[in-house]
Amino acid sequence: MVALTISSVSKRFGEIRAVEAVSLDVADGEFLAVLGPSGCGKTTLLRLIAGFERLDAGSIHLGDLLASSDAHHLATEDRRIGIVFQSYALWPHMSVAGNVGYPLRVQRVRGSDYDRRVAAALETVGLKGLEERRPAELSGGQRQRVALARCLVMEPRIVLLDEPLANLDVHLRAAMEEEFAAFHAKTGATMVYITHDQAEAMTLADRIAVMHDGRLAQLAAPRDLYRKPQNDMVADFIGQGSIVPAEVSSLLREGRCTATLLGRDFVLRCAPDQRQGPARVCLRPEDLVLSPEGAIRGRALRVTYKGGVTAVEVAPEADPAARLQLTLPDDSAPSRGDPVRLTVQDGWVIPAA
Template identity: 40%
Template sequence: MSAITLTGVDLHYPDGTVGLSGIDLDVRDGEFVALVGPSGSGKTTLLRTVAGFLAPTAGLVCLGDEVVADGAHTVPPEKRKLGMVFQQHAIWPHRSVGRNVAYPLEVGKVSRARRAERVAEVLELVGLPGLAKRDPATLSGGQRQRVALARALVAQPRALLLDEALSALDEPLRDRLRLELRTLTRTQNLTVVHVTHDRAEALALADRVVVLDSGQIQQVGTPEELVQRPRSAFVAKFLSDANLLHGTVSDNGFSSADGTVHVGRDRLADTSSGVGTLAVLPTDIAVTTVENVGTTQGIVMSSLFGRDASDVVVSCDGAQFRCAVRGTRPVVGDRVGLTIRRALFYPDPTQVAAPTLGAAALASTSR
């Protein structure tokens, strides 16, 4: 196993498109790191740069102590000793399960006896003992993905790279394989970089999550850090569906740009002033009856059932709040009260030296 380090990595395509810009990232030995971001954010580009399918324009990519790309030279993928699993598992239909798994060992000219021994070991590891002679056509989707995982692990790679490896599976199966994958990587002390569009999957699996946008890293942190202390309004919105209100902090507190929301200055934890964004996570909003004193009144515009919490949208004088409601779910058209338990304020970085983070509570809504 091996740590992965990227230092000052840029990647520009021939047409001038920027794929990556100023990437600095350390993946520790035995760490599980997830890459997330909107479409076109650079997460797959970053993974393919680590794998060697793309060569960076500048910067260093290191596997352990070995420099595998420096902007001028790059080590080809087959010499990087990495295991990869893709969304489409690409199991060869003309090879048995065992011969599919053994392929990297055949390329490495490992003896037949050792190949058979190693294939049996990894099939046991991924939950497919005794299936070496099976025809891939007789396997379920989950079993084929386990074969792809076994093939990635058979040559004992430095690290495991997963590119949407679970996204093509049905949800119950994906959830089960997610648990098995995390257990496997922990017991084997595998270094893993996992690209996924599933935010819940990233937060559930990873030791740390990397949030990307426009080819740049927006934040790296543990799942708890990213949810509880997002560095920017973008991270709060992307990972947690935060409600964003743009406005200004003055001596009187925060006022939204449209004048509908006011937060008293005494409710703001920092002393920042100026234009910025208030971010309110859906889980930090309590939806109550209108009789509750001090609540802001609104009308339910949307109400979608969820197993853990229902997704409810409430309109308050034109400002819409997405709320996570546990227990009794209101219906569309209900008049309800809102209480904000916690909010985050991000001053505009063009007006202050660096973004700061504060806690706030919604004090009132003007009418």
């Protein structure tokens, strides 16, 4: 397959800026997740890539092929893009093989070439033997695989998926996540996978593009998004945790600094070009531990059993309006209202905007 290059792409619907100056590269064979809250522009971005929408500014390349610019618009059928929707969009009256072969019939592929390509696509997704079934005679997961085979059969340049698991129950979702991972490993497809489920994005993707209000908030590997969010939106949207004000006092060796946080000094992680002065710090639940000598005093406000661990929300004495989240093993959790002492083991200084 090929790489995808999106350069400064914008799309408006009247006054609504659905996609605003988004640039991102997806490498050949990469699995990119596009993650963000409802209405942030994910589907619009996918529809621009597929050619269902014309862009207002910027350009989209599929490998070396210019697909969209303000002056040029390649028709969807000439982009050779595989698309899997949430609803699968299978033809109920056609067999599995008939559904998978449908895009080839549209392209007037016939005879042994047709048979070979349909058989290969069914083999890849593990549906051999089910060729004559109708969609109604399949499980949700099998239907999803028919949709994948149907998009593979036309040897797409890239595969786009818009919330393909949103209709499934949580057990089937987990099974299908494994299927997508296996599909990706087997085909080496360049995949753009839209979801608003961050656990799904973290599990599957090489990198995640977080969108917010039509803009790209951050593009990074899952671990970096979690550990080094580049702005408050990503810090708040990805994972659990707290954002607290701090004062960076000195820069240590690259990537570390000392900062005063809730009246105490700690060594934290920061960007290499972090400056001294006021800042905001992202503390993940595992960055905070209870300890009798802990420098931060506070009170447990909420204690919630989560199965195996207990989530505790602490109001620190130094700033009673702030909230610190931590997770603890059941047997060490305080009760609601208890005084507690905390140590900050780690934390990330969010870069200034």
